[in-house]
Amino acid sequence: xxxxxxxxxxxxxxxxxxxxxxxxxxxxxxxxxxxxxxxxxxxxxxxxxxxxxxxxxxxxxxxxxxxxxxxxxxxxxxxxxxxxxxxxxxxxxxxxxxxxxxxxxxxxxxxxxxxxxxxxxxxxxxxxxxxxxxxxxxxxxxxxxxxxxxxxxxxxxxxxxxxxxxxxxxxxxxxxxxxxxxxxxxxxxxxxxxxxxxxxxxxxxxxxxxxxxxxxxxxxxxxxxxxxxxxxxxxxxxxxxxxxxxxxxxxxxxxxxxxxxxxxxxxxxxxxxxxxxxxxxxxxxxxxxxxxxxxxxxxxxxxxxxxxxxxxxxxxxxxxxxxxxxxxxxxxxxxxxxxxxxxxxxxxxxxxxxxxxxxxxxxxxxxxxxxxxxxxxxxxxxxxxxxxxxxxxxxxxxxxxxxxxxxxxxxxxxxxxxxxxxxxxxxxxxxxxxxxxxxxxxxxxxxxxxxxxxxxxxxxxxxxxxxxxxxxxxxxxxxxxxxxxxxxxxxxxxxxxxxxxxxxxxxxxxxxxxxxxxxxxxxxxxxxxxxxxxxxxxxxxxxxxxxxxxxxxxxxxxxxxxxxxxxxxxxxxxxxxxxxxxxxxxxxxxxxxxxxxxxxxxxxxxxxxxxxxxxxxxxxxxxxxxxxxxxxxxxxxxxxxxxxxxxxxxxxxxxxxxxxxxxxxxxxxxxxxxxxxxxxxxxxxxxxxxxxxxxxxxxxxxxxxxxxxxxxxxxxxxxxxxxxxxxxxxxxxxxxxxxxxxxxxxxxxxxxxxxxxxxxxxxxxxxxxxxxxxxxxxxxxxxxxxxxxxxxxxxxxxxxxxx
Amino acid sequence: xxxxxxxxxxxxxxxxxxxxxxxxxxxxxxxxxxxxxxxxxxxxxxxxxxxxxxxxxxxxxxxxxxxxxxxxxxxxxxxxxxxxxxxxxxxxxxxxxx
Numbered sequence: 001x002x003x004x005x006x007x008x009x010x011x012x013x014x015x016x017x018x019x020x021x022x023x024x025x026x027x028x029x030x031x032x033x034x035x036x037x038x039x040x041x042x043x044x045x046x047x048x049x050x051x052x053x054x055x056x057x058x059x060x061x062x063x064x065x066x067x068x069x070x071x072x073x074x075x076x077x078x079x080x081x082x083x084x085x086x087x088x089x090x091x092x093x094x095x096x097x098x099x100x101x102x103x104x105x106x107x108x109x110x111x112x113x114x115x116x117x118x119x120x121x122x123x124x125x126x127x128x129x130x131x132x133x134x135x136x137x138x139x140x141x142x143x144x145x146x147x148x149x150x151x152x153x154x155x156x157x158x159x160x161x162x163x164x165x166x167x168x169x170x171x172x173x174x175x176x177x178x179x180x181x182x183x184x185x186x187x188x189x190x191x192x193x194x195x196x197x198x199x200x201x202x203x204x205x206x207x208x209x210x211x212x213x214x215x216x217x218x219x220x221x222x223x224x225x226x227x228x229x230x231x232x233x234x235x236x237x238x239x240x241x242x243x244x245x246x247x248x249x250x251x252x253x254x255x256x257x258x259x260x261x262x263x264x265x266x267x268x269x270x271x272x273x274x275x276x277x278x279x280x281x282x283x284x285x286x287x288x289x290x291x292x293x294x295x296x297x298x299x300x301x302x303x304x305x306x307x308x309x310x311x312x313x314x315x316x317x318x319x320x321x322x323x324x325x326x327x328x329x330x331x332x333x334x335x336x337x338x339x340x341x342x343x344x345x346x347x348x349x350x351x352x353x354x355x356x357x358x359x360x361x362x363x364x365x366x367x368x369x370x371x372x373x374x375x376x377x378x379x380x381x382x383x384x385x386x387x388x389x390x391x392x393x394x395x396x397x398x399x400x401x402x403x404x405x406x407x408x409x410x411x412x413x414x415x416x417x418x419x420x421x422x423x424x425x426x427x428x429x430x431x432x433x434x435x436x437x438x439x440x441x442x443x444x445x446x447x448x449x450x451x452x453x454x455x456x457x458x459x460x461x462x463x464x465x466x467x468x469x470x471x472x473x474x475x476x477x478x479x480x481x482x483x484x485x486x487x488x489x490x491x492x493x494x495x496x497x498x499x500x501x502x503x504x505x506x507x508x509x510x511x512x513x514x515x516x517x518x519x520x521x522x523x524x525x526x527x528x529x530x531x532x533x534x535x536x537x538x539x540x541x542x543x544x545x546x547x548x549x550x551x552x553x554x555x556x557x558x559x560x561x562x563x564x565x566x567x568x569x570x571x572x573x574x575x576x577x578x579x580x581x582x583x584x585x586x587x588x589x590x591x592x593x594x595x596x597x598x599x600x601x602x603x604x605x606x607x608x609x610x611x612x613x614x615x616x617x618x619x620x621x622x623x624x625x626x627x628x629x630x631x632x633x634x635x636x637x638x639x640x641x642x643x644x645x646x647x648x649x650x651x652x653x654x655x656x657x658x659x660x661x662x663x664x665x666x667x668x669x670x671x672x673x674x675x676x677x678x679x680x681x682x683x684x685x686x687x688x689x690x691x692x693x694x695x696x697x698x699x700x701x702x703x704x705x706x707x708x709x710x711x712x713x714x715x716x717x718x719x720x721x722x723x724x725x726x727x728x729x730x731x732x733x734x735x736x737x738x739x740x741x742x743x744x745x746x747x748x749x750x751x752x753x754x755x756x757x758x759x760x761x762x763x764x765x766x767x768x769x770x771x772x773x774x775x776x777x778x779x780x781x782x783x784x785x786x787x788x789x790x791x792x793x794x795x796x797x798x799x800x801x802x803x
Numbered sequence: 804x805x806x807x808x809x810x811x812x813x814x815x816x817x818x819x820x821x822x823x824x825x826x827x828x829x830x831x832x833x834x835x836x837x838x839x840x841x842x843x844x845x846x847x848x849x850x851x852x853x854x855x856x857x858x859x860x861x862x863x864x865x866x867x868x869x870x871x872x873x874x875x876x877x878x879x880x881x882x883x884x885x886x887x888x889x890x891x892x893x894x895x896x897x898x899x900x901x
Contacts, residue, residue: 363835363879408829413881449829475830476881493833493845500840 009135012043012059012068013127016050016075021110026120035127040135042068050081056088063092070098070137072130076105095139097591097650102130106689107703114668114700121667122700129703132658140591140649145629147233148344149173149583151576154225154523157185158203158565159557159572160349164217165210166576167347172583173216175341177223177239179519181308182298183208185351186558189300191382193565194430195460197437201301203565208303219304224519226338228346228527232552232629233587235343243334245309246295250329253297253305257321257330261293265313295321295330345552345579348527348537349572350520352558355410355417355513364409364510365479371488371507372479374409375427378509382434395507397439404490404505405432406477407448411513419534421513422562425452428511429464436467443469445503447477447492473501479508514562527553536561540740546575551613551630552582582629589628592650594637598623600645607637607646610711612742634741635712639748644716651707656717659705665725665802668701673727673793674802675786677704678713682740684732684774684782691779699786702730709733710771711744715755722764725802728793730786731771738775745773765796823853823889825882832876832886838869846876846886849893862897870894 013035017023028046036044043062049055062068071089073082082101089099105111109123149172153164156178164174176183183204190200211217222242230236294313298304309321309330322330357366357374365372373381385397405428410416425448432444451472453461464470477492487504494501516535524531529548532538537555539547546554556572557563563571581587596607598621607624608616615630616637626637638646638653647653665674679685685706692698707713710733718729733745749771756766770789774782826847833845844866852861867890876886 363831408881414883415879415881449827476834478834491834491840493830493839493847495828495830495833495847498843498845498848 007069009040009070009137010042010066010068011040011131011134012062012071013041013131014043014045014047014050014059014071014073014075015104016047016073016077018048018076021105022075022123025110026116026123031120031123031127034124035131038128038131041131047075050077051084056084059085060088060092063089063094069094070100070134072100072102072127072134074102074104074127074130076103077101095141097140098134098137100130100134100137102126106692108692108698108700111692111695112698112700118668118672118700121664122703125662125664125667126703128664129659129662132662133655136652136655136658137650142591143589143593143628145233145587145589147582147585147587148235148342149585150175150341150343151345151347151579151583152177152225152235152237152239152341152343153347153349155185155349155351155519155557155559156180156183156219156221157349157351157557157568158187158207159351159559159568160185160347161204161207161211162569163347163349163556163572163576163579165207166573167579167583168210168214168216170580170583171216172580173218174214175218175220175237175239175343176211177220177225177237179222179224180299181221181244182301183219183221183303184301186376187565189376189379191379191386192430192434194426195457197430197434204301204303211303220339221298221304222308225523225526228550228553231627232550232582233344235346235552237341237343237346239339239341241337241339243336244306245311245330245332245334246307247329247331248304248306250327251306251325252327252329253302253307254326255297255307256324256326257295257307258293260320260324261295262315262318262320263294263313264291265294265310266291345554345582347572347575347579348520348523348548348553348555348559349557349575350523350559351517352514352520352562353517355421355515357410357510357512359416360410360510363478364406365481365488365508366510369479369481369488371486371505372510373507374510374512375424375431376512378431382431382438385438386434399486400435400439400442400506402443402445402487402503402505402507403435404445404447404477404503404508405511406508407446407451407511408476409510409512412449417513417515417534419562420452422452423564424511424513425450426457426460426564428509429453429460431509432464432467432470433460436470441469443471445471445473445490445505447473447475447490449474449476475501477501514558517559520559529553534561546571546578549613551615552579554579587629589631590633592633592648593628593631594626594633594635594646594648596624596626597645597647600643601641602643602645604642606640606642610636610640610747612636612711612744632741634709634744635707636709636741636744636747639709639712639714639744640751641714642716642754644714648708648712651712653714653717656705657720660717660721660726661724663703663721663724663726665727665799670798670802671794672701673790673798674725675699675702675728675730675790675793676721676726677702677730677732677786678707678710678717679704679732679774680710680734680739680745681706681708683734683738683776683778684710684772686776687774687778687782688732690777691783694779696779696783698783699790701790702786704730704732709739709741709744711739711741711747713748715751715758718755718769719758719762719764722759722768722799723762723801725799727796727799727802728768728770728789730789731769732774732782733771735773735775764799764801767796768793768799822884823850826850826854826880826884827882828854829881831879831881835875835879836870837873837875838871839866841869842866846870846890850884850886850889853889858896862893862900864893866890867894867897 227238295309361367411421475492480489482489554575556575557568616624619625739745833839833847839845842865844864
């Protein structure tokens, strides 16, 4: 390892110009001679074969013999060459952060407008700027933060189960927190899945295989998370569990308790939010009532296998089950338990709730007109018919002769759910298929707006259209009480023929929509996570849909938005995969994180406010400190700090200042303005390099620096550049809404008021600063904008501070 | 380009300051309208005339004489089109122009 004590830096400068793009435009030899004379540049040479053994050995020797202790590679290297050079230097013991890559061609040398002399001057300036920066580089090593290998999965529906299974299969410990007494969520209430008409219990059992045989899984049923504290790698999740009143270690599921239980209580299906889901009208109506005992198997699916007692339903002083249990498993004195779980990551799979159909009762009659049910109730009905349940509460299947379905019931409606609930069209078609298989003579009418069967679900649509006795009417219906008995009346305008459709139905099924679950909203409150305008968890939707604003907390399944079972499973798996990064025992932090100089900090807290990831906390003395597991290293804190107390390692305030100072504003003649541009690495910088590569006439006046985010640009840097004679400062950031760091581009613009004041007090025209939104492919636009800007600067005249 | 053409189609609607353009022709208004099936036209059809820039068709529709301004259509429209207001203006248009 090279010691970095107060020894003057020794720079090796290597220029690679295989196509002579540079040598063809400027006198490269003269440039090299001048560079060799720069203090602390010990080696200055051109390279012809960077990947050759001889060259690599020579560089390694130069490092090990302490001839140089840092390197500048100037030129266009292929990634293969880069990797070879980097690994050779690492072998020689040189820290990778003492190695700088700069490309004269990408700054326009040999590729932009300008005379040979101008290009040569610019090339010299660029090299001097690189040298000034490299003199101040420091060796850096990544930080390791220890992390737990335990994950908490919130929600035991199909998404949560698959997330848990994925994590268990990777050897992680998983705590599954489910608010009901059993897992399965909404999927356990369905009759069939589409498109194969398979039984949801089969799918559940399949994923439960992994869970059953794992000894690293703890299921917390009847539980909810009360708090999620800490940070990625080291969360503390507080879980409150209501008592089951049954001892998990003793209960063997024999069911004797249910035989003696005197209570028969209606199941308020989790599926519906109304208190009286199955309303009666004048004593007539479809009643789909399931009942159960006070002591019963877990709902909605019997996993965990331990029984559960609903104490609210127990008659006073009744302890029949306790006495009847052959293994003394029932303990009616159990108490709620609160537990804190240490976890490296949290996956939220809190699912959805059905949109309350009673909100549509005015025109669709749910709740006040008989024979109108929702799609989840239809699932229950189909399930009971399939199992041959024949009781007073289930209508006999041969009474179902005319069944109607109303699509978009409450969805795609600005007054209810404005979005499309995604699955209801396919779900209705699936229900029709199943109904027809149970009763071929049943006639079905679908009142629809658009049948939205994406991808291969279109096959389902075709199959159903080909069935006999299925009619599709495009028009939204009005539901009325029928004059005939035992049916419901529907009228609609068939919007294709313009004619009135009037029909009496035995049953009308409203294809209701999906809204964010109450459990999900509760979890958002607990964690402080933001939700999208529809109330679902949101990450960076396009690229990182599983992320949330808190690093280490991921989301999956319908908690993010309406989706079908297969999509939920994939979505949950994505959450689980990303969670693995925080479950490996340690988290590696790249060393390019912000550091706060507490001797300068005056605790104004602007960094805390502006950090897009809310990663700053306060240390014991009240100084802001970034949480490195949350920090995305965007530099916004550095950009906003009014006293320059924050620096990103490897892009420090001093390094930037040194670069700016070396910018020779005389490299063009007096009438040509010099522009220093700060371009964000995700969009604007790439646009600039592409513009130059595609041979667009990039103005020679511009020297640009790459920053992680436009928000990393500090007003002081801008003012410095202008006070040193630069004619204009250009800041290129992402388009609004597209900033990779959420809002950096907006924040840098917000600071323009302060910047304006600062510049005016320095007698510098604020118009010399321009900020623009540049997209990644805006190559032509960037060149155009820069040219216009340069013209404006010409009219403004040269900077009075220019030498 | 497409947007321009479509906007042109409902160009006449600009006078009325209403967005019949938002209508997706779902037929909800027709099903809730008590008088919708008496004449050959329904509220949805009248809006369709406007969307097709057929001002005469809209203004001369027999449905307009039946509309009693109960406002049910405007209330339930899932796209928040103020249908009752459009009907009112069309009727005015009819009396003033034809």
